[in-house]
Amino acid sequence: MRKSNILFIINPISGGKDKMKIPALIDTYLDRSRFIGNYRITEYAGHAAEIVEETLSLDFDIIVAVGGDGTINEVGAKVLEQKKVLGIIPFGSGNGLARFLKIPMDPRKALEVINQCHITHIDTATFNEKVYFNMAGMGFDAHVSAVFAGNKKRGLSGYLKLGLKEMLSYKPDTYTILVDGKSYTRKAFVVSVANSSQYGNNAHISPLASVSDGLLDVCVIKNFPLYRIPVLAFYMLTAKTHHSGMVEIIKGKDIHISRPTAAAIHIDGEPFMMGKEIDISIKPLSLRVIVPLLS
Template identity: 80%
Template sequence: MAKSNILFIINPISGGKDKLTIPDLIDAYLDRSKFNANYRFTSYAGHAAEIVDETVSMNFDIIVAVGGDGTINEIGAKVMHQHKVLGIIPYGSGNGLARFLKIPMNTRKAIEVLNHFQVSKIDTAIFNDKVYFNMAGMGFDAHISSIFAKNKKRGFSEYLKTGLKEMINYKPETYRIVVDGKSYTRKAFVVSVANSSQYGNNAHISPLASVSDGLLDVCIVKNFPLYKIPALAYYMLSAKTHQTDMVEIITGKNIQIFREQEAAIHIDGEPFLMGKEINISIQPLSLQVIVPGHI
């Protein structure tokens, strides 16, 4: 049987974790009877996408993102358009999509998932002109992403410290949200449009979300007093946000969001500046991903 050619694209700074030994781990645990392995390290933002573009004329069947949700986004968008298969070795701060897909956080076990080569198709989404796979949105979480991107320190603890510092002065915004033609006006702290259930670190904003149902979940975190932060954290970490009136979840396929001013948004955790009008749509079962089991 012919071997598959597999390219590992490694983001050396994602999650604040050292990845120089990853090629050695892959050499030790990847099934060489099935795969020929190659490696590339990224050097700057956008480099991963450039590397995938360079492989168009090369015979790579599988491209593996070694990093967090941002790295997966950059690589996955290209892999999807090339109709190739995406693999994931999670090395980010939150690893939202990997956790949802039940890909192990342990590197050796994640490599073993690649060895079994079970491929499933998942939904993707378009946020204005940008593709995403896990989570996108606006409000406080996007504000934090834009600040955190400038921080040289990485990791969940740094993200948490930034969030707590900024929360005191953040002012909620009024949004008009149109879901499959039905309009809602809400004053919100966060508006997230979820493909999977969680941001990362098992913090679930939409516990019943699925990456294979052809729907997106619009999650509206309502304005709340600061003393309710522990309650919101409890609901998210116990995957019960659909059971609290602090969060409203509306499902649909085509979403428009109108807001008061141009501001930060985030797409799979990466910050961007966008205007007052956002258009979001689902692309059912459009990306092939190696997963450990049924999703």
């Protein structure tokens, strides 16, 4: 039986976690009867995508992103383009897509999933032509992501501290949202367009979302007084956000969002600046991903 060529792309800084033991884990636990394993370590932002481009001629069958949602996005966009198979070893702050796909947080167990090599197809989406797999959006979360990008203290605790600080001065915007031809005008704290159900850390913004239904979930977090933050957190952490009056969820395929000014957006947790007009669309079952074989 022909062995599959597999490349692990390791982001050494995602999530503020040490990944220097990952090469040894690969050497020890990768099933060498099925795979020829290699790995590369990224050195700067954008390097993961460059590595995938560089290795195009080497005929890798599977490319594994070792990092968080941002690393998965960078690697996955090229995997999608090249029609390869994506593997995931979660090592970020939130690991939203990996958690949704039931990929273990323990790297050794995640390697066991790679060894099983059970492949499924998932939807992908574009946000003004930028590909994403888990979550993209605008508003407060995008603003915090942009500020957090310059913060040297990575990880969940640093993000939460910064978020609480920024919340005191943040002013919601009014958005015009067109979903499959129907228009909605909403003053919102956050507008997230979800492919999977959660941001990460099991904080679910759209608990009924699916990565294989051909639909995106436009999640509007309404303007709310600060004292209700614990209520919103409760709904998210118990995956009951769809029962909350603080969140409106609109499902659709073709989405256009207009906002008052150009501002920060986030794509799979990574911040970008984008203009006032944003087009979002879905590409059903367009990416092959290795996921656990669940009984």
